[in-house]
Amino acid sequence: MIRQFEWRDYDAVTRVWEAAGREVVPRGELEAKLARDPELFLVAETGRRIAGVVMGAYDGRRGWILRLAVHPDHRRQGIATRLVEALEARFVRLGCPRVNLLVLPDNESGLRFWQELGYLPCPDVLCTKPMQGGAVSAG
Template identity: 40%
Template sequence: MEIIKMTKEHYSDVYELWLSCKGMGLNNLDDSEQGINRFLERNPDTCFAAFEDNKVVGVIMAGSDGRRGYIYHTAVNPQYRKRGIATALVDAAMDAMKNIGINKVALVVFRHNESGNEFWEKLGFTERHDLVYRNKAINEMIRNDT
């Protein structure tokens, strides 16, 4: 297994991988080819893909606004799970965040995604009980949750 930086060329393979994974929160704007390319342009050194058998088997999108780091869409092909691939992707993203001077990294997971939450807990991403997650849409998006 090899971990490399994710680039625009990986988009179609990565999107197919996301569609094959339960628990992903996808939408038609941010996860379109244009949306992902925009994210990669802003965060060229912190997104990674895992390759094995000449194909993409895992992905992590990490980015920062200069203060916090945020992780999105961590996924591993179901046939390649429980072998440490996601852990290696998180390690790569956290090292990359550290290299650009970020002190803390956050992420959101659907509450009903029990295995996803167990994974993040195991890796030391603790749940905050003192915060309320709030947001407001600027553009209407169509959700395509897997």
Template identity: 40%
Template sequence: MTEIREYKDSTDRMQIIELWRTVFGYETAHNEPTLTIAKKIANRDGLFFVATEGTGVIGTVMAGYDGHRGWLYAVAVHPERQRSGLGRRLVQTAEAALIAAGCMKVNLQLLASNEATAAFYKSLGYVIEPRVSMGRILHVNVPPTNLASQL
């Protein structure tokens, strides 16, 4: 049976890193899974969830809330479990936590070329908004080496 629960560092970290590398690939230092997990758990906001079956991690969702907007990040489902409704359950779990925190609107970003993922979010009621998404990497907080070798 699939359970969705909060992240537990002692049992989840390595499985999540493997899952994210399988699902997302990652090619930039600021998306390095070990760095992302370390930064998220240091925040201690309770908005990092994993889906498990037995002792295996098969899905994740991270959310963020700054008092103004909520965000979804790292919604990942193992390829063998995609199209099973698990992604929907993960998003609903994160949304429920954001609602409980008082959040009024949730945003997310994805590559414009990722049509399948856009269709998934549209099926959940998300809409493409006429916005320009801009970003800047703060290199001072992105280590130049792979953190996995340091763990």
């Protein structure tokens, strides 16, 4: 089942990110994000376990997909596909015309997954700068 994140999920979501080798979003950053668009942070539940997670963001012009991860015990069962499709449906409802995301260049399986879903690479290079006293995690 795909549903919106609730705070009681945080430890389980953290475990999924860690098991998938993804950086964990600290609580403080997540609180700020959820104050804006809580309906774009989704989890996948199998039985009573959180098996996957995806975080969307909409800036009013473009949508962004961040921190998609599925626990290694639950891969190749279509969970990431269902998470992304559910998130896309929410972007469409918000009137969002295009969605972007970032994949590390050496993440071949991640790239294959995204291309299966119609997300094509473009040559832009990410540039980033933390603001004074700003975010500790990247992306």
